[in-house]
Amino acid sequence: MTGAGGGEDIELLRRMLARERAAREQAEMLLEDKSRDLYATLSSLQGVVRELDAARRQAEHHSAAKGLFLADLSHELRTPLNAVIGYAEMIAEDPRGDQVVEDAQRIVVAGRGLLSLINNVLDYSKAETGKLELSLQPVEVPAVIEESIAIALPMAREHRSRVLAEVGPGFGTVTSDPMRLRQVLLNLLSNSAKHTKDGVITVKATRLGPQDYRLEVIDSGRGMDRGQLERLFEPFQPVRREEGMRFASTGLGMSITRRIVLMLGGRIDVRSTVGQGTVVTVDLPVAGPPRMEAA
Numbered sequence: 475m476t477g478a479g480g481g482e483d484i485e486l487l488r489r490m491l492a493r494e495r496a497a498r499e500q501a502e503m504l505l506e507d508k509s510r511d512l513y514a515t516l517s518s519l520q521g522v523v524r525e526l527d528a529a530r531r532q533a534e535h536h537s538a539a540k541g542l543f544l545a546d547l548s549h550e551l552r553t554p555l556n557a558v559i560g561y562a563e564m565i566a567e568d569p570r571g572d573q574v575v576e577d578a579q580r581i582v583v584a585g586r587g588l589l590s591l592i593n594n595v596l597d598y599s600k601a602e603t604g605k606l607e608l609s610l611q612p613v614e615v616p617a618v619i620e621e622s623i624a625i626a627l628p629m630a631r632e633h634r635s636r637v638l639a640e641v642g643p644g645f646g647t648v649t650s651d652p653m654r655l656r657q658v659l660l661n662l663l664s665n666s667a668k669h670t671k672d673g674v675i676t677v678k679a680t681r682l683g684p685q686d687y688r689l690e691v692i693d694s695g696r697g698m699d700r701g702q703l704e705r706l707f708e709p710f711q712p713v714r715r716e717e718g719m720r721f722a723s724t725g726l727g728m729s730i731t732r733r734i735v736l737m738l739g740g741r742i743d744v745r746s747t748v749g750q751g752t753v754v755t756v757d758l759p760v761a762g763p764p765r766m767e768a769a
């Protein structure tokens with residue numbers, strides 16, 4: 475009896491042990507699952523923290539750059555404004571003096587510099603807030619090229635550079651905003667003119683097919699290294715006076731240019747080699763930017 479009873483007890487004990495082990499194993503598995511979940515949540519949280527941190531750093535960088543830009547800008551505004559006031563005062567004090575014409579010319583130069591600076595800053599802030607409006611119409615690209623070259627030519631001549639236009643056959647009419655297109659070409663041409671001495675600047679226009687055309691501004695100037703190329707489209711580059719230039723550089727030209735090209739439905743690409751020159755390629759749609767569907 476005892477033996478049989480003892481056997482049952484052992485059997486019962488064995489089963490209880492087995493059940494307990496199973497329960498423990500299940501609990502361990504559950505724990506393992508939960509800690510895996512917890513680990514996954516933790517790492518995705520770490521990812522979010524990292525992203526937030528990067529966003530914060532970028533915002534700080536941007537706002538620091540804006541602060542610097544504003545400081546530079548007010549300096550750049552004050553310098554020509556002081557020149558305008560100073561020379562105007564000299565004329566007022568001695569209206570018949572022999573320096574009157576030169577003083578008036580200095581006022582014109584300083585005034586023009588101020589105007590281009592103000593225009594750039596306004597355009598940049600409009601483009602930043604999406605308020606730059608386009609006036610789309612049929613455009614003769616060769617005519618826009620000619621106009622832009624005519625404006626940039628004096629700058630190129632200051633550095634004894636030539637400016638050529640090459641328009642491919644059968645270019646035809648495109649849909650665009652002529653003023654903005656001219657602004658793009660002028661920005662690119664003025665950059666080439668600033669940085670090319672005794673060289674050649676070529677504006678090329680070619681049809682890429684029925685839907686697209688390509689504008690290129692190619693110069694044999696001093697070119698840019700990788701670092702300069704990487705920062706090229708960044709706004710708020712330090713304002714500085716280029717050697718031999720009469721006008722201030724706002725460092726906004728390329729950021730405005732890129733925004734306009736995007737608004738016109740195109741893309742811009744820059745290749746450059748130090749000491750050899752720069753090629754800026756702008757591809758645009760013949761039919762203009764795709765229409766925004768009404769919401």
Ligand SMILES: Nc1ncnc2c1ncn2[C@@H]1O[C@H](COP(=O)(O)OP(=O)(O)OP(=O)(O)O)[C@@H](O)[C@H]1O
Nearest residue numbers: 665666669695697698723724725726727728729752
């Ligand atoms: N064709 C080029 N050759 C060599 N360097 C260039 C050329 N185009 C641009 N860069 C460099 O890139 C910088 C930024 O150009 P960007 O047009 O944005 O500003 P900027 O010409 O200095 O000023 P802004 O156009 O506002 O008057 C220039 O200051 C210059 O250092």
Ligand SMILES: [Mg+2]
Nearest residue numbers: 661665727728
């Ligand atoms: Mg420029």
